[in-house]
Amino acid sequence: MKKVVKKGLVEMGFDMGGGLINWFPGHMAAASRAIRDRLKLADLVVEVRDSRVPLSSANEDLQRLLSGKRRVIALNKKDLANPNIMHKWMHYFESRQQDCLSINAHSQSSVRKLLDLVELKLMEVISREPTLLVMVVGVPNVGKSALINSIRRISSSSFPVQDKIKRAKVGPLPGVTQDIAGYKIAHQPSIYVLDTPGVLVPSIPNIETGLKLALAGCVKDSVVGEERIARFLLAILNSRETPRHWKHLSGSKTELPATDTEGNCEYSLKSLLPKRKKPPNSCDVHYIEGLVTDVQHALCAAFLEFTGHIEDGNDMEILIEKQLEALKIALKIPHMASEARTMVSKKLLTLFRTGKLGPFILDDVPEICRPTW
Numbered sequence: 479m480k481k482v483v484k485k486g487l488v489e490m491g492f493d494m495g496g497g498l499i500n501w502f503p504g505h506m507a508a509a510s511r512a513i514r515d516r517l518k519l520a521d522l523v524v525e526v527r528d529s530r531v532p533l534s535s536a537n538e539d540l541q542r543l544l545s546g547k548r549r550v551i552a553l554n555k556k557d558l559a560n561p562n563i564m565h566k567w568m569h570y571f572e573s574r575q576q577d578c579l580s581i582n583a584h585s586q587s588s589v590r591k592l593l594d595l596v597e598l599k600l601m602e603v604i605s606r607e608p609t610l611l612v613m614v615v616g617v618p619n620v621g622k623s624a625l626i627n628s629i630r631r632i633s634s635s636s637f638p639v640q641d642k643i644k645r646a647k648v649g650p651l652p653g654v655t656q657d658i659a660g661y662k663i664a665h666q667p668s669i670y671v672l673d674t675p676g677v678l679v680p681s682i683p684n685i686e687t688g689l690k691l692a693l694a695g696c697v698k699d700s701v702v703g704e705e706r707i708a709r710f711l712l713a714i715l716n717s718r719e720t721p722r723h724w725k726h727l728s729g730s731k732t733e734l735p736a737t738d739t740e741g742n743c744e745y746s747l748k749s750l751l752p753k754r755k756k757p758p759n760s761c762d763v764h765y766i767e768g769l770v771t772d773v774q775h776a777l778c779a780a781f782l783e784f785t786g787h788i789e790d791g792n793d794m795e796i797l798i799e800k801q802l803e804a805l806k807i808a809l810k811i812p813h814m815a816s817e818a819r820t821m822v823s824k825k826l827l828t829l830f831r832t833g834k835l836g837p838f839i840l841d842d843v844p845e846i847c848r849p850t851w
Contacts, residue, residue: 499688501701502680509675514543516672519611521603522548522596526616526625529559529580532567533841534690535617539679544615548599549577552592554621556580558833566843583624586632593629609668618676619695626661626673633663690840695831699824708823711830712777712798714840716788721781724774769809770834773826776808777801 517523523544527535532553551571556564564580571578579595581588600610614622659673678697682688689710692702699707715721780801786793805822806813815821829835 498682498685499692499697499702500681501678501697505675506677507680510539510677513540513613513615513674513677516611516613516674517543517547520547520613520672521607521610522550522600522612524550524552524592524596524612524614524625526552526554526583526614526620526622528617528620528694528696529553529556529564529567530838531690531694531696531840532570533844534687535620535694535696537615537617537677537679540615540677550592550595550599551576551578552625553578553580554583554625556588557582558831558837560837560839563839563843567839570843581625583621583628586628589625589628589632592625593632604667607667609670611670611672613672613674615674616676617678617691617696620676622676623673626671629671630661630663693827693830693840699827704823704827705819708802708826709798711826712801713794714838715777716781716794716797716801719781719788720836721774721778724778725782766834770829772808773805773829774835776804780804 517540525536525540525544553559553564553567559580568578568580577595577599579592581592583589596612597604600612603610614626616622661671661673663669663671676696678691682691688697689702689707691697692699692707693711693714780797784793784797784800786796788794788797802819802822805811805826806818809822809825811818811821811825830838
């Protein structure tokens with residue numbers, strides 16, 4: 479399947495037109511220098527990655543520096559990653575003698591497990607150092623600030639905090655945190671956590687890696703283009719034959735209620751994004767469930783009607799075109815709308831990024847570390 483996707487990328491022009499994906503604004507250059515300087519002082523580094531892209535979401539420029547530090551790799555957003563594959567990634571990092579833990583930064587029990595591992599790694603220096611520095615690093619939008627906020631909520635109930643705690647900024651778009659901020663989370667010893675801006679490498683040499691980062695939301699959509707990202711997503715789904723597994727949903731669509739208790743059945747997909755979600759009522763739930771079923775059915779129907787060969791890039795492109803047209807109807811977007819394709823792409827990406835299409839891991843576990851059974 480990996481060969482199919484790579485071949486499709488070349489033949490469908492993903493390596494042309496838009497070209498390489500690079501996003502390195504001025505604040506990232508300054509932040510990269512600041513992070514390197516502060517890494518020398520850090521007693522431990524928590525490298526946050528996205529569970530859906532365990533390798534692609536690693537900042538390669540920092541790996542050499544991090545290899546000589548006490549480090550814990552936190553694979554965040556585990557609720558969006560395929561649990562049937564996650565254990566293979568744990569085996570991979572274990573084989574490389576790297577401490578790794580899959581977490582959900584919004585779950586206190588999950589974050590507590592991470593803190594237990596951090597404490598274990600710091601045990602030998604806690605006894606002799608009055609002040610310790612833990613640094614949190616990672617590429618944009620992997621959940622660093624959300625993790626910081628969870629750590630501080632936990633620490634505030636366990637340690638006396640003298641100063642008013644300021645929350646780290648959290649948002650649905652990459653690049654929210656643009657400076658380095660320190661937070662005291664414990665006394666005796668004093669432990670400080672540094673939240674750093676998300677930083678990418680100046681140039682992403684691999685197109686597939688760049689597109690995976692864009693699909694996971696680590697690169698601004700405007701840099702790549704929503705349609706290009708959506709087409710890449712469809713190429714992955716089709717190469718894995720994911721739409722075929724949605725066939726059983728074709729007859730399970732539930733009718734939406736006419737109205738809810740408040741007489742309002744309007745719901746925006748933007749409400750699914752972090753910090754924008756309102757408590758859903760029964761109508762909201764039915765709306766999203768119905769929309770997801772319509773999308774899955776549209777992709778499945780186009781896939782099952784497809785008579786070409788998935789491994790052929792030109793045929794794959796034809797299939798994706800049919801699926802994008804089918805999604806216009808499923809998402810109730812006017813055919814003549816000038817921005818119809820962009821609207822389709824945005825809605826499809828929102829459903830994927832919020833896990834409504836199911837849990838996925840986009841990276842492949844390296845061959846040498848796969849179990850032999």
